[in-house]
Amino acid sequence: MAETRPSPTRVTYDYVTRTIARTLGEPTRGYFILLGAAVALLSVGIITLLYLIRYGLGLAGYSHPVYWAVFITCFVFWVGIAHSGTLISAILFLFRSGWRTAVYRTAEAMTVFAVMTAGLFPLIHIGRQWYFYWLIPYPNERGLWPNFKSPLIWDEFAIGTYFTVSTVFLIMGLIPDIAAVRDLATGWRKKLYAITSLGWRGTNEEWRHYTRGYLYLAALATPLVLSVHSVVSWDFAMSIVPGWHATLFAPYFVAGAIYSGVGMVITLLVPIRRLFKLEEIITVHHFENLAKLCLLTGSIVSFSYMTENFVAWFSGNPAERAAFWYRAFGPYWWASWTMNICNGLLPWLLWSKKVRTNITALFVISIFVNIGMWFERYVIIVVSLAGEPYSTWTNAVYNPTWADWGIMAGSFGWFFMWFLLFVKNFPAVSISEVKEVLPPPRRATAQAGAHR
């Protein structure tokens, strides 16, 4: 991989190993407070789920015809969050972008945990969780099989594959780094890392197979990530609900997913960098590149909004027109305008280099990106159903209840709990890949340095 950007001379191989290994040291009080907050949120979710199981989905705000609501919104939101991780780890790997090395591990771990979170929502949404296995094609006593013409079954295959592949991809990338940490660790951690590194020694044979395999994994993950959110979008686009039934949906959803995911990567990286003192490794340059990615995908999202509205008007289709009018000026106008402002206007701030290189500003913008993208899914799902014109139950008013919010809070707790446990137990920044973009130690350079 190309050696990008000269780094300060003290950022050597040894510095990288020790700085990143240090993040696995004794947890601080701040860490326990964060972990405690995550577990507390998760408990809220678990208690809400127990209520839902005991008293039924009626506790959530479902009202005719809005039967896809906050749970499905959260599902699409979390799947979307997952996407930028694979973009950074696989697509930018194929493009040989050197800057990805410092941020990709965090992004990839985020992918795995976000898919784990997303996967819970369809299960909660089906109401009778103990029948979830009906989705799996297995030979049951009635000889029934799933309907493979349904986008919901495509989705199950897509999410299942995505979870499996992104998990093995994360683990594969971790192996050389766990070996590096193993060689510094002592006590029970040394034993743990000795087992989880699978005896990695960094021999030429190991690297030969590993680098080849990693390349193919990246090449497989790249079309996969594009397919997963396309399939999620077809859950909607394959139906004939105005506001859903659009060929634009697949690219629109993929761009939105990456936009929201990059937002979440920034939200996670800013505190991690501060907490673990990784300023020399994750630099402003990396944040600026993430911001550029955000700007690019945000612009595609804004363009999709414009196209969507334009096509609704230009088609002359009264149902489409009514649906989009309802979106902007109906009872849910506040949700639509939150989405338009956070996703349509806010990324334009990133044209300024001053904003792109200001970490605080980026952190604040990233939070709004997350909010905006959650509302985008809410608008697409809930508002399209509620405002479905020409239906006999038109303009139902749907309002989420405590049960919806409880489950949503629980999902954030679940996600952050896994993430926090990960960053304290495994290297949150890739040790070997950060070294790859540094100039290797050379005798020639060392001698030149001595003569100077």
Added chain:
Amino acid sequence: MSPALRLSVPKLFNAPPTPGVLGVFGFLDSTLDAIKRLRAAGHTDFTVFSPIPRHEIEDALAQPVSPVRMFTLIGGISGCAIGAWLTLWMSYDWPVVVGGKPVGSVPPYVVIMFEMTILFGALTTILGIVFNALFAARRIGTIQYDARFSNDHFGIFVPADSDQARRVETLLRDAGAEEVRRA
């Protein structure tokens, strides 16, 4: 358990150490120099340790392309076939005719076939990496390792009997090894 069997069990999991010489290098270019000298002296079965993959080392060793790609290819093709079989066979096993349309309609099944291609391709790639690395490790045997190799040092282990060892030691030292150990 017979004494012979008792001896062979640990041997299977932990082969006796291979005699040889281990050189520890602080610089990439001196490692490359040593590889060139070793190859010129007719050594082919030595092992190079490095904290990161470097194309210079690969080039110096002139290694063949890893067979992992065959694993990926076969896995991907099998996944695609399994996806096609799953969807078509299940559709015809319990035909649900809707509006006289074909029971097994391929376009929607392409999604499943695609996902299965990726799933099987990725899993067999992992198997390919693990198996090939394990086979290589078995072939190399139990060789010396140094904890610095995962941090900032490079290493070369040359299997050598006591006659060759002295010559190899000199060669590695001349190439710029910081430390040379005999195993």
